[in-house]
Amino acid sequence: MDGNATITRRQFIVTGATAAGGIAIGLATSPSAFAATAGAQPWSSEDGRNPHDLDAFIAIEPDDSVLIRYVRSEMGQGSMTALPMIVTEELQCDWSKVRVEYASANRSVRENKVYGDMSSYGSHSVKLSREKMQQVGASARERLIAAAAARWGVQPQDCTAANSIVTHTATGRTFRYGEIAGDAAKITLAKEPAIKTPDQYTFIGKPMPRIDVPPKTNGSAKFAIDTQLPDMVFAAINACPVPGGKLKSVDDSPLAATPGVLQVVRLPDAVAVVATGSFWRAKQALAKLHPEWDVGDAGTTDSAQFSREYHAALDGPAEVARNNGNVDEVLPKAVRTLEAVYETPYLAHAPMEPMNATVHFQPDRLDIWIGTQAANETIENAARVSGLNAEQIYIHNCFIGGGFGRKTANDQMVQAIAIAKAVQRPVKLIWTREEDMRRDRFRPQAVTRFKAGLDANGMPVAWSMRNVIGSIFASLGMHRPGLKGPEPMAVAGLANNAYNVPNTRVDAVLKNTHLPVMFWRAPGENQNIFALESFVDEIAAASGQDPYQLRRKLLEGKPDWLKVLDTVAEKSDWGKPLPKGKGRGIAICDNMGSLCAHVAEITVSAKGELKVDRVTVAVDPHYVVNPLTIAEQMEGGTIFGLSAALYGKITVKNGVPEQGNFDTYRMVRLAEAPKIDVHIVPSGGPAWGGVGEASTPPIMAAVANAIFAVTGKRIRSLPIMDHDLSPGSA
Amino acid sequence: MVTITVNGTQHQLDIEPDTPLLWALRDVVSLTGTKYGCGIAQCGACTVHIDGQPMRSCSVPIASVDGASIITIEGLSPDGKHPVQQAWIAEDVPQCGYCQSGQIMAVAAFLKDHPSPTDADIDANITNICRCGTYERMRRAIHRAADLMKA
Numbered sequence: 093m094d095g096n097a098t099i100t101r102r103q104f105i106v107t108g109a110t111a112a113g114g115i116a117i118g119l120a121t122s123p124s125a126f127a128a129t130a131g132a133q134p135w136s137s138e139d140g141r142n143p144h145d146l147d148a149f150i151a152i153e154p155d156d157s158v159l160i161r162y163v164r165s166e167m168g169q170g171s172m173t174a175l176p177m178i179v180t181e182e183l184q185c186d187w188s189k190v191r192v193e194y195a196s197a198n199r200s201v202r203e204n205k206v207y208g209d210m211s212s213y214g215s216h217s218v219k220l221s222r223e224k225m226q227q228v229g230a231s232a233r234e235r236l237i238a239a240a241a242a243r244w245g246v247q248p249q250d251c252t253a254a255n256s257i258v259t260h261t262a263t264g265r266t267f268r269y270g271e272i273a274g275d276a277a278k279i280t281l282a283k284e285p286a287i288k289t290p291d292q293y294t295f296i297g298k299p300m301p302r303i304d305v306p307p308k309t310n311g312s313a314k315f316a317i318d319t320q321l322p323d324m325v326f327a328a329i330n331a332c333p334v335p336g337g338k339l340k341s342v343d344d345s346p347l348a349a350t351p352g353v354l355q356v357v358r359l360p361d362a363v364a365v366v367a368t369g370s371f372w373r374a375k376q377a378l379a380k381l382h383p384e385w386d387v388g389d390a391g392t393t394d395s396a397q398f399s400r401e402y403h404a405a406l407d408g409p410a411e412v413a414r415n416n417g418n419v420d421e422v423l424p425k426a427v428r429t430l431e432a433v434y435e436t437p438y439l440a441h442a443p444m445e446p447m448n449a450t451v452h453f454q455p456d457r458l459d460i461w462i463g464t465q466a467a468n469e470t471i472e473n474a475a476r477v478s479g480l481n482a483e484q485i486y487i488h489n490c491f492i493g494g495g496f497g498r499k500t501a502n503d504q505m506v507q508a509i510a511i512a513k514a515v516q517r518p519v520k521l522i523w524t525r526e527e528d529m530r531r532d533r534f535r536p537q538a539v540t541r542f543k544a545g546l547d548a549n550g551m552p553v554a555w556s557m558r559n560v561i562g563s564i565f566a567s568l569g570m571h572r573p574g575l576k577g578p579e580p581m582a583v584a585g586l587a588n589n590a591y592n593v594p595n596t597r598v599d600a601v602l603k604n605t606h607l608p609v610m611f612w613r614a615p616g617e618n619q620n621i622f623a624l625e626s627f628v629d630e631i632a633a634a635s636g637q638d639p640y641q642l643r644r645k646l647l648e649g650k651p652d653w654l655k656v657l658d659t660v661a662e663k664s665d666w667g668k669p670l671p672k673g674k675g676r677g678i679a680i681c682d683n684m685g686s687l688c689a690h691v692a693e694i695t696v697s698a699k700g701e702l703k704v705d706r707v708t709v710a711v712d713p714h715y716v717v718n719p720l721t722i723a724e725q726m727e728g729g730t731i732f733g734l735s736a737a738l739y740g741k742i743t744v745k746n747g748v749p750e751q752g753n754f755d756t757y758r759m760v761r762l763a764e765a766p767k768i769d770v771h772i773v774p775s776g777g778p779a780w781g782g783v784g785e786a787s788t789p790p791i792m793a794a795v796a797n798a799i800f801a802v803t804g805k806r807i808r809s810l811p812i813m814d815h816d817l818s819p820g821s822a
Numbered sequence: 823m824v825t826i827t828v829n830g831t832q833h834q835l836d837i838e839p840d841t842p843l844l845w846a847l848r849d850v851v852s853l854t855g856t857k858y859g860c861g862i863a864q865c866g867a868c869t870v871h872i873d874g875q876p877m878r879s880c881s882v883p884i885a886s887v888d889g890a891s892i893i894t895i896e897g898l899s900p901d902g903k904h905p906v907q908q909a910w911i912a913e914d915v916p917q918c919g920y921c922q923s924g925q926i927m928a929v930a931a932f933l934k935d936h937p938s939p940t941d942a943d944i945d946a947n948i949t950n951i952c953r954c955g956t957y958e959r960m961r962r963a964i965h966r967a968a969d970l971m972k973a
Contacts, residue, residue, distance in 0.1 A: 167917075167918050168916070168917025168918035168919065168954045169917070170917075301911070301914050302914055302916075304916075304919065305910070305911055305914055305915070305916050305919075306902070306911055307919075308916035308919030308922050309902065309907045309910045309911055309915075309916065309922060309926060310855070310895060310896070310898075310902035310907060311853070311854070311855020311856070311894065311895035311896045311923050312855065312896075313919050314854075315857075315920060317854075317857070317858065318848075318854035320852060320854070326849070369837065369849065369850070370837065370841060370845045370846070370848075370849035370850060371845055371848075371849055371858075372838075372841050372842060372845035372849070373838065373841075376838075376840075442953060443918070443920075443953060444857070444859050444865065444867060444918065444920040444921045444951070444952075444953045444954075445857070445859075445918070445920045446858070446859075491918070491919060492918060493857075493918050493919070493920030494918045494920060494953050494954065495918075496953075522858070524861060525859065525860045525861055525862075720914060724914065724917060724956070724959070727955060727956070727958055727959070728917055728954045728955035728956060729955070730955065731952075731954075731955025731957065732953070732954075732955055734955075735955075753860050753861075753862055753864060754859075754860050754862075754864040754865050754951060755862060755864055759951045759953065760955070760957075761949055761950075761951060761957075762944065762945060762948050762949070762950075762952075762957040762960060762961065763944075763945035763946070763948075763949070765955070765957035765958060765961075767958065768958055
């Protein structure tokens with residue numbers, strides 16, 4: 093019997109293939125009694141070790157409880173459940189006895205990078221860790237078996253392991269894992285065991301509730317902002333409102349007699365106030381200061397100017413990312429040509445937990461409480477800015493209150509280290525929402541031009557795509573050794589588009605303003621797919637073709653793409669008549685190795701009010717660890733993309749990002765949230781896809797295309813709220 | 823000096839009278855389940871019950887709640903088994919989880935006034951922001967919690 097089967101059958105009803113070949117997910121009973129657990133405090137103990145360590149990844153205690161160390165960080169994406177599920181598949185332990193904590197970045201430094209890459213971005217946690225997690229589980233299982241066999245004086249191959257018990261098959265004798273873990277810890281296998289192939293999985297693939305959910309329902313889950321230390325003080329900060337500007341001077345006399353204010357700390361581009369008692373006190377004191385800034389030339393810029401400059405750059409020199417056939421020769425001779433220019437704005441990440449860090453700096457030791465998407469990179473960064481060795485630095489990585497890419501670059505930690513050095517006390521620095529939004533490293537703005545030549549049947553025979561877009565690598569100061577052509581994000585979704593068009597050219601002009609830019613959920617695709625999938629819709633409209641059928645023809649011979657496309661069309665009732673004022677739009681993309689398609693069904697009222705009623709998602713991640721989490725990521729990523737499509741823009745005036753809070757940077761709320769149906773159609777194959785970002789890009793085009801279906805208005809710039817959708821408007 | 827009762831325990835707070843209840847709870851009373859999200863009563867991450875009413879505590883000056891009884895997420899139930907919490911777990915609602923204390927407190931108060939809520943009731947009353955987009959599961963969990971409360 094498989095060790096995990098009993099629990100999972102009681103917990104869930106899982107049907108096999110549905111009509112479309114997908115996986116239906118049903119949560120049958122409240123699962124918490126059978127579930128693995130995460131503590132309220134996710135970071136590991138002081139040195140990241142446990143007296144019952146089998147190795148750096150697994151400790152098994154005498155009571156059979158299994159501690160699994162998770163090398164990534166949890167921000168809602170679910171890999172804190174998925175990776176331990178993968179270990180459990182091989183370890184054959186009882187899932188209800190599993191407890192999970194973050195692996196220690198400090199231990200990894202001290203033990204020759206034992207945890208390897210600890211980052212959570214690029215939707216890669218499962219992709220990059222799956223094989224290793226299987227090996228870790230399999231190795232531990234074989235060592236437990238070897239320990240039991242030695243006690244009995246029998247051969248390991250005559251023993252089996254299941255449900256946290258090793259059994260000698262012939263005699264039925266058993267040891268609990270907890271009884272032999274100490275022996276197993278001393279065993280080195282002569283050879284690493286083979287790991288299961290996906291067809292052998294019995295636990296991977298089952299819908300398991302996320303282990304971090306219970307502490308997130310009672311206020312106990314620890315986020316970095318919740319850190320409390322003895323003697324801790326609070327810091328509020330204002331960086332120069334024009335990104336890139338410097339602090340000239342600040343007069344701190346307004347705070348001379350303010351109770352509780354400890355210190356004004358001047359940083360090269362910011363001023364911070366440190367106070368005792370509460371963050372509020374620090375924030376109020378900071379508001380009394382009127383720093384003088386050197387904002388440079390950027391202080392006269394605005395969004396209209398940026399837009400003009402980006403449009404002008406369309407005709408400048410570009411770096412080629414893809415060039416098939418001969419676009420220049422074929423396109424002008426086509427029966428019909430189309431051209432369209434799309435524009436997407438800067439966006440803020442706006443995680444619900446604003447940037448913050450708590451730092452305790454001592455001469456020979458640095459402790460940092462933070463929510464970081466890359467603890468191993470954070471520890472190296474902290475070493476650089478603090479002057480300490482990485483071995484002396486302890487990252488207490490917390491549950492992350494939303495990351496979406498932002499929490500890979502921890503600017504606030506760099507500030508907090510400087511402030512802690514200045515005040516010589518543990519300090520908690522919190523960015524206000526306004527600081528968080530205006531001092532973001534934004535999703536780049538872009539202007540994207542398409543030209544297409546169609547044949548007599550309306551099929552594109554040649555097309556070109558040029559993107560003018562901010563360089564993330566340049567903004568982050570990252571080098572691109574060996575990189576040919578533009579950086580991948582600039583042409584993501586375009587250069588790798590799967591459409592069979594014999595003559596295709598994709599190029600990019602990398603152009604930055606003074607606003608820093610960075611990775612934002614589905615970098616590149618989140619804007620390029622809006623543009624591309626809208627333009628494909630334009631081709632369909634221009635040639636009188638159904639947008640779904642046109643895509644089918646362009647994807648001929650690509651069964652995995654067609655499966656996703658056909659699934660979303662079938663499940664969304666594509667083609668079935670809708671009442672007046674309602675319509676559907678479709679879009680598809682490849683993101684982080686997963687294919688994802690949306691159909692959005694919308695209503696546009698006589699007054700031009702838009703409501704997204706229903707969204708159908710089909711996704712092919714190739715393999716499925718936890719279908720429940722995949723469904724959640726599809727739902728959440730859809731809402732994330734919908735907020736951007738409907739409302740998202742950061743505009744600039746006098747060099748300053750204008751939007752600072754949720755009153756001006758609007759989010760989709762519950763009343764606006766469409767019903768979302770998710771269909772998972774895994775196609776297998778050699779590669780695994782990621783699921784954290786795949787559903788963010790296509791929803792934007794799906795909604796825009798639905799607007800065209802209802803109103804005949806083509807949305808060529810975001811956000812949609814800037815467009816008048818009422819009949820008769822231009 | 824302001825006196826408030828938080829989850830049944832009385833606290834005397836000697837802080838600036840304009841200090842929002844949110845920061846008094848987090849930094850002075852040391853209950854961090856109530857979260858800061860926006861500071862302008864837009865997102866609802868800081869929702870607590872003040873004398874039974876759901877309020878966005880980031881915009882409630884401490885001086886205005888002298889003598890009030892406040893319930894935070896930590897005090898919603900003695901064992902974390904309030905029907906809304908049970909429903910949240912059963913529907914696997916939270917993702918990053920940061921907004922969920924406020925969501926749960928908003929829903930717990932809402933269900934007292936709407937024991938059999940329609941979707942329209944939910945739309946009109948549950949307005950907190952969830953950046954992870956857990957709204958659909960939240961809606962299911964609200965209906966489930968309503969059923970649990972009747973059972």
